[in-house]
Structures are given as structure tokens and as C-alpha cells.
Amino acid sequence: MADGDGKRGIWSRRDFFTRLGWSGFGIFTGFSLLGFLRSAFPRVLFQPPATFKAGFPSDYAVGEVSEKYKQEQRVWIVREETGLYAVFAKCTHLGCTPRWLAAENKFKCPCHGSGFFKTGLNFEGPAPRPLDRFKIAVGDDGQLVVDKSKVFKMSAGTEPDEQFPDSLLKV
Ligand code: FES
Incomplete structure (x- = not known):
């Protein structure tokens, strides 16, 4: 049920967008970290010299x-x-x-x-x-x-x- 200050249920609209923002930030940071870690182990094929x-x-x-x-x-x-x-x-x-x-x-x-x-x-x-x-x-x-x-x-x-x-x- 809606009340006067925009709250609906247990979460306000502001809470929802704040959590969404942090989630996006967390996912972005996670992928960035994975990318960084992956770059520390380059996919190099070690072949004997020709x-x-x-x-x-x-x-x-x-x-x-x-x-x-x-x-x-x-x-x-x-x-x-x-x-x-x-x-x-x-x-x-x-x-x-x-x-x-x-x-x-x-x-x-x-x-x-x-x-x-x-x-x-x-x-x-x-x-x-x-x-x-x-x-x-x-x-x-x-x-x-x-x-x-x-x-x-x-x-x-x-x-x-x-x-x-x-x-x-x-x-
Ligand atoms: S591999 Fe068949 S004769 Fe050499």
C-alpha cells in the first residue's frame, strides 16, 4: 500500500534505485577485477624456436x-x-x-x-x-x-x- 512520502511496501523507490546502482557498480567492479586478473596470465603459446x-x-x-x-x-x-x-x-x-x-x-x-x-x-x-x-x-x-x-x-x-x-x- 502506498503512503504519502512515496514508500511502497518495505522499500522506498529511492532505496530501490540506490541498491540497483550499487549492484551495477559491484558487477562492473567484479568484471574489471576479473579482467585484471586474467591479464596477469596472458594466453601465450610457448613454442620451441623455429x-x-x-x-x-x-x-x-x-x-x-x-x-x-x-x-x-x-x-x-x-x-x-x-x-x-x-x-x-x-x-x-x-x-x-x-x-x-x-x-x-x-x-x-x-x-x-x-x-x-x-x-x-x-x-x-x-x-x-x-x-x-x-x-x-x-x-x-x-x-x-x-x-x-x-x-x-x-x-x-x-x-x-x-x-x-x-x-x-x-x-
Ligand atoms: S607413415 Fe606410412 S609408410 Fe610412413
């Missing part, structure tokens, strides 16, 4: 397939008379990690039997194309730098050296 140093060219013997960085970086460093190249150790069939079989002079995938020559060219099994390579260069300090953000993605049927001459570092 490049890594791989020693000096002289560390690799001609004809060698080095597995030094296979475990850590999934990369083989290969040195030939013509130069050095970095092979991505990922089968182009379904992505397993092949093995280097030195006695047979080939990479062999344990999953479905794909075989690749030392250059990365596929020659047996279901892999549809050669193994990919990464950019390899010599840094300012004379060490090799492999850049995994620059992938030489191979197509079927052609030698990797012919597809991407830049994938070969002449030393």
Missing part, C-alpha cells in the same frame, strides 16, 4: 647422414659433395618417423614400409612424395642454422635437389 644451430659445416663428413638432431629437432643433416641439406624426419605417407639405414643407404619408414633415397626421394611403399627439407644456411658465427619455419615441400616424381636447389647449401 631455428636451431647445427654446428659447423666441417663437423659433417661428405656422404654422412647425421642423426644428431633427429631426436630433438626431427631433422637429419646430410652432407654430400654438392653441399648440405636438412631433411624433415617425417614420412610423407602418414607422418611416422623413418629410420636411416646406413647399410642400405636409405631412409625406411617402420609404419608401412616406405623407402626414401638419401636425397629424400621416395622409391618404395605408399609414401606419395619425397621427404621435405628445411632451409639451412650459415650464420654470422659460421655455424649452420636450420630454419624449420621455411619448409621446402616436395612434390611427387622429381628429385628434391631439382625441385628446390635452394634447399642445398653449397659449402
Whole structure:
């Protein structure tokens, strides 16, 4: 029942708007605080760096397939008379990690039997194309730098050296 000074029931109209104002303020403050706390924990995706140093060219013997960085970086460093190249150790069939079989002079995938020559060219099994390579260069300090953000993605049927001459570092 209304009375003369604007009160209705147990709350006056002024009480109602005061409470509404404080509630709004409280909600705003709450969200601001949440936003502040959230900013203290930024959503950063920690990824390993795309490049890594791989020693000096002289560390690799001609004809060698080095597995030094296979475990850590999934990369083989290969040195030939013509130069050095970095092979991505990922089968182009379904992505397993092949093995280097030195006695047979080939990479062999344990999953479905794909075989690749030392250059990365596929020659047996279901892999549809050669193994990919990464950019390899010599840094300012004379060490090799492999850049995994620059992938030489191979197509079927052609030698990797012919597809991407830049994938070969002449030393
Ligand atoms: S994943 Fe390598 S042959 Fe299938």
C-alpha cells in the first residue's frame, strides 16, 4: 500500500534505485577485477624456436647422414659433395618417423614400409612424395642454422635437389 512520502511496501523507490546502482557498480567492479586478473596470465603459446644451430659445416663428413638432431629437432643433416641439406624426419605417407639405414643407404619408414633415397626421394611403399627439407644456411658465427619455419615441400616424381636447389647449401 502506498503512503504519502512515496514508500511502497518495505522499500522506498529511492532505496530501490540506490541498491540497483550499487549492484551495477559491484558487477562492473567484479568484471574489471576479473579482467585484471586474467591479464596477469596472458594466453601465450610457448613454442620451441623455429631455428636451431647445427654446428659447423666441417663437423659433417661428405656422404654422412647425421642423426644428431633427429631426436630433438626431427631433422637429419646430410652432407654430400654438392653441399648440405636438412631433411624433415617425417614420412610423407602418414607422418611416422623413418629410420636411416646406413647399410642400405636409405631412409625406411617402420609404419608401412616406405623407402626414401638419401636425397629424400621416395622409391618404395605408399609414401606419395619425397621427404621435405628445411632451409639451412650459415650464420654470422659460421655455424649452420636450420630454419624449420621455411619448409621446402616436395612434390611427387622429381628429385628434391631439382625441385628446390635452394634447399642445398653449397659449402
Ligand atoms: S607413415 Fe610412413 S609408410 Fe606410412
